[in-house]
Amino acid sequence: MTSGIIFYWFSWMIWIIITFFMRKSKKRTALACWLLLAICCSNISIEVDGFHFSIILLLLILGSLLMLVQQSRLVYHLFSSFTITIGYVSMLLWEINAPVWIIFSRVITISLLLVMVTILLTKKFYNQLGICVLGTSFGELIYHFILSGYGLRADAGDLAFLDCLLVAVMLLIGLKLLQWAKIKLFSSLHNFRNVVRHPVHRLKL
Numbered sequence: 001m002t003s004g005i006i007f008y009w010f011s012w013m014i015w016i017i018i019t020f021f022m023r024k025s026k027k028r029t030a031l032a033c034w035l036l037l038a039i040c041c042s043n044i045s046i047e048v049d050g051f052h053f054s055i056i057l058l059l060l061i062l063g064s065l066l067m068l069v070q071q072s073r074l075v076y077h078l079f080s081s082f083t084i085t086i087g088y089v090s091m092l093l094w095e096i097n098a099p100v101w102i103i104f105s106r107v108i109t110i111s112l113l114l115v116m117v118t119i120l121l122t123k124k125f126y127n128q129l130g131i132c133v134l135g136t137s138f139g140e141l142i143y144h145f146i147l148s149g150y151g152l153r154a155d156a157g158d159l160a161f162l163d164c165l166l167v168a169v170m171l172l173i174g175l176k177l178l179q180w181a182k183i184k185l186f187s188s189l190h191n192f193r194n195v196v197r198h199p200v201h202r203l204k205l
Helices: 005-021 026-040 055-069 074-097 106-121 125-149 159-197
Strands: 045-048 051-054
Touching (some): 005 159, 026 055, 051 055, 055 074, 074 106, 074 125, 106 125
């Protein structure tokens, strides 16, 4: 599969959900504009002292930081992001040294591991999104900085990285939707049981 297909497909899907299904608010407008700008800048890269990186990495880091600043326990979530950074870099370095460990698709394997670590670190949805995006983006920068020290040149924040990140984000969104559906289901069952146990008697005229 061509790199970037997953990123563009999921990005437009999320943008449509944000734009047409979220309540009108400043948060919705900011998220929609941020995501649209990220899509437009996905193929734009810059070079600093021989180090190439995509502009979208800066947008991801800035956006996720702003998301976490609005939440509580900022220091804890920054530390959690650093944990994901170390884990992401370790996975990529391990992939170079022992590529046989990735039995399934690289995108699915790395994304699942990222989501598992993220869920263990925090429970709230926006905190999960923030630390996952921030930690993975910083990890991508550090990984390519390490490679550049060995004379290996590659753009940090390429489409392959964006595919992994968007799959992880969609998994987090899917888990959130499942949690919401479970709450709605149990609430409906609870209301149904109350109706069965305490039926409303018709008034006799």
